[in-house]
Amino acid sequence: MKLLFEIFTSFFRIGLFTFGGGYAMLPIAKKEVVDRRGWITNEELIDYYGIAQVSMGIIAINTSVLIGYKVNKKIGGVVAGISSMVPSIIIILVIALFLENILSFPFVINMFAMIRIVVTALIINTTYTLSKKGIKDLNGLLIFVVAFILITFFDLSPIYIVILSVVAGVLLYPKKVKL
Amino acid sequence: MIYLILILEFLIIGTFSIGGGLATLPYLYSLAERYPWFNKVTLIDMIAISESTPGPIGINMATFAGFKAGGVLGGILASLAIITTGTIFMLIISGFLDKFKGHVILEKAFYGIRPMVAALIAYAGYEMFQITILNGEAFSINYISLGLFIIVSILLIKTKISPIVLILFAAILGIFVPIT
Numbered sequence: 001m002k003l004l005f006e007i008f009t010s011f012f013r014i015g016l017f018t019f020g021g022g023y024a025m026l027p028i029a030k031k032e033v034v035d036r037r038g039w040i041t042n043e044e045l046i047d048y049y050g051i052a053q054v055s056m057g058i059i060a061i062n063t064s065v066l067i068g069y070k071v072n073k074k075i076g077g078v079v080a081g082i083s084s085m086v087p088s089i090i091i092i093l094v095i096a097l098f099l100e101n102i103l104s105f106p107f108v109i110n111m112f113a114m115i116r117i118v119v120t121a122l123i124i125n126t127t128y129t130l131s132k133k134g135i136k137d138l139n140g141l142l143i144f145v146v147a148f149i150l151i152t153f154f155d156l157s158p159i160y161i162v163i164l165s166v167v168a169g170v171l172l173y174p175k176k177v178k179l
Numbered sequence: 180m181i182y183l184i185l186i187l188e189f190l191i192i193g194t195f196s197i198g199g200g201l202a203t204l205p206y207l208y209s210l211a212e213r214y215p216w217f218n219k220v221t222l223i224d225m226i227a228i229s230e231s232t233p234g235p236i237g238i239n240m241a242t243f244a245g246f247k248a249g250g251v252l253g254g255i256l257a258s259l260a261i262i263t264t265g266t267i268f269m270l271i272i273s274g275f276l277d278k279f280k281g282h283v284i285l286e287k288a289f290y291g292i293r294p295m296v297a298a299l300i301a302y303a304g305y306e307m308f309q310i311t312i313l314n315g316e317a318f319s320i321n322y323i324s325l326g327l328f329i330i331v332s333i334l335l336i337k338t339k340i341s342p343i344v345l346i347l348f349a350a351i352l353g354i355f356v357p358i359t
Contacts, residue, residue, distance in 0.1 A: 015234050017343050022235065023303040027342045043293065050292040051272060053299065057193050057265015060235040065266050069273035077273060081266050085258055088234025092242040093254050095228060103227055107354050112231045113311070114353030117324050118345045120311045121331040124304040127297065134293030143291055147298035152305060159197060161295055169291020170284075 003072055004079050010037060011064050011083035018084075019112075019119050022052065022059030025084075026130070027122035029063070039071045042133040054162045061085060139172040181249045182256055184214075189241055189260035196237065203237050203261075207244060216248040237261060323358050 010032045018025040026049060033039045040048075045067070052062035061081045068080025095102055102108055135141050143165060150156045150164075188210060196202040204226070211219050225247075229239035238258050245257025279285050309315065312324045327349070334340050 013343065017233060017346050018235065019233055019346070020230075020236075020307070021303070023300050025235075026300060031342055043289075046293050046296045047289050050289075050296040052269070053296070054197065055265055055268055055272070056195065056197055057262055057268070058235045058237040061238065061262045062265050062269050065269035066273055069270060074270050074273075077270050078266065081262060081269075082259075085234065085238045085262065088232075088238040089242050089255060089258050091232050091234065092229070092239050093246060093251055095232065096243055096246045096254070097251075100224070100228075103224070103231065106357075110356075110358055111350050111353030113324075113358045114327065114349040114356075115346055116307070117311050117327045118331050118342075118349040120304065120307040121328050121335060122342050122345070123300060123307060125332060125335040127301045127304050130300060131294075131297040134297040140290070140294040144294035144298045144301075147295040148301055151298060151302045158299060161299070162292065165291040165295035166288045167291070168295075169289065170287045173287040173290045 004075070006037070007068055007071055007076055007079050008083045011068070011080045012086055014064070015060075015084035016087040018060060019115050022049070022063065023123060024119050025060045025063065027119075027126045029067070030126060030129070033067055033071075040067055042130060044070065046130055046134050050162065053158050058085075137174065139174070143168050143172070182253065185245055185248050185253055185257050186260045189245065189257045190263055192241070193261035194264040203240055207240060210244060214248065217244065221247075321358070323356070327352075 014025055014028050014032055017028045026045070030042065030045060034042055034045055048063050048066035048070075049059075051066060052059045055062050061084060064084040065077040065081040069077035071080070131144070135144050146168075147161055147165060150161060151158070192203055192206040196206065207222060208219065211217055211222050217225065225240065225243045229236050229243060232239060238261065241257040241261040242254040246254035249256070276285070308328075312321060312328055313319065314321055331345055331349075334345070
């Protein structure tokens with residue numbers, strides 16, 4: 001029970017402080033479930049985010065479910081998924097009920113603009129720390145560079161990128177060398 | 180009845196939107212066409228709020244649309260419905276990962292996936308940097324943004340400061356210091 005409560009508070013916090021798409025959850029999730037709780041490793045966080053990316057549904061929730069499962073099997077997964085969306089539901093319902101003109105206040109817009117700058121710095125910082133864990137040799141670097149170019153300059157959908165990366169992983173996996 | 184329709188519609192949206200919250204948009208436009216819950220103009224405001232407020236955009240949109248259709252309960256049901264198939268699928272995948280843990284084919288797949296995920300996040304960082312610091316396509320530097328970006332980056336590298344503290348700090352700063 002205590003563990004489930006810890007899962008709830010951690011994922012509630014992740015949901016509350018994720019501003020932006022699924023990628024914006026990574027800095028908070030890393031701090032919360034890797035650094036603070038020690039439930040998963042950086043590598044597992046990357047793996048789960050990769051799987052969540054190509055699955056049906058909401059990326060951030062899918063990632064939460066995978067982490068929660070690792071902590072406490074099926075019930076952990078379900079609790080993590082739901083906990084991470086509770087803040088969203090509360091905030092949107094409050095806005096829909098009382099504050100639908102929230103974005104007409106200049107200070108609110110300004111507040112969100114400031115938050116986005118911090119999120120930008122968080123994401124760039126997380127890119128660096130996660131890249132160090134995810135790219136272990138020259139072939140890995142090659143996959144990183146090709147994937148980045150395909151996404152950035154050719155607007156290729158992440159789904160194809162993931163499929164290509166799996167193929168690349170199988171083909172380029174080092175023989176005999178233990179990673 | 181309205182709740183049943185809501186649950187069904189959002190089960191379908193959750194099942195067929197792959198690749199992030201914005202993938203749900205075409206389905207929401209179709210809801211606006213088929214039901215009297217909200218129109219395409221209100222939908223634009225709903226998107227703007229969903230993108231700014233905390234939490235996954237897909238959940239925010241589902242809650243908002245569900246609320247428009249069926250009040251508070253509608254909002255909650257729509258959000259639960261949109262995550263249902265994804266959650267079940269993730270639990271199945273988790274079981275599969277448990278079973279094949281350490282298997283060489285998984286190792287090979289993840290050997291390719293990890294650098295790719297790093298590239299996806301790098302892309303997100305690149306896009307966000309362009310939008311927040313370089314004023315989008317204009318490529319003119321916003322010096323207040325750049326200053327804050329540099330300070331936060333140094334804090335992240337040199338200290339163990341929590342991202343949550345930084346976000347709260349930015350929110351308070353935003354109330355008092357105009358950015359443009």
